[in-house]
Amino acid sequence: MKIEGLLPDPRRPGSTRVLVGGRPAWTVPADVVSRLGLAVGQLLKGEVVARLDRAADEEGAFRAGLRSLERRAHAAHELAGKLERKGHPSDAVAGAISRLEHLGLLDDSAFARLYVSARSARGRGPVRIRHDLQQLGIAPDLIATALRDIPANDADPLEQPRALARRRAPQLRNLPVDARRRRLLAFLARRGFTGSDVRALVEATVRDGV
Secondary structure, eight states: OBOOEEEEOTTSTTEEEEEETTEEEEEEEHHHHHHHTOOTTOBOOHHHHHHHHHHHHHHHHHHHHHHHHHHSOOOHHHHHHHHHHTTOOHHHHHHHHHHHHHTTSOOHHHHHHHHHHHHHHTTOOHHHHHHHHHHTTOOHHHHHHHHTHHHHHOSSTTHHHHHHHHHHGGGGTTSOHHHHHHHHHHHHHHTTOOSHHHHHHHHHHHHHTO
């Protein structure tokens, strides 16, 4: 197996196509070509082929990760799972995630802050947001730091659950009082609002017939 050409990839600057048999056999980062000392006319042996295979797998996972990040932000664990489900090898995914983090394109701390800001503005409470971030694989310390911003943004911590309860309560007016209370508590809990203050809020909402 002989290298017939080393061409820059027109679709991705910084990547090189390694031509064998008249077609691109691998597309890898240019620094891999340099590290392996590849040259046109070189005969490829087993270990070099294996390293090219691994580098090409990582490059494929990296590009797929970039496309996902162009559509929306992701947590690192979430993106890794998505790439593995698409069939990328786990070691290639690990390398791609590391590259994306090194380039600053994947940042769990920034993701958590943006997630908290967006979800709290849409009426999600801290309990629900914490659970969702945990499911996405965000580290507990990053979640705690991001959640500290919620009280700073809301002078009244019950403002959001109160507004949600008032919008929901009219839809439950035909139910018995106990059923209204249970439904409202469950409705708010699903959105991350729990605790004695929320129970008191629900009691007042039901009592006042809002």
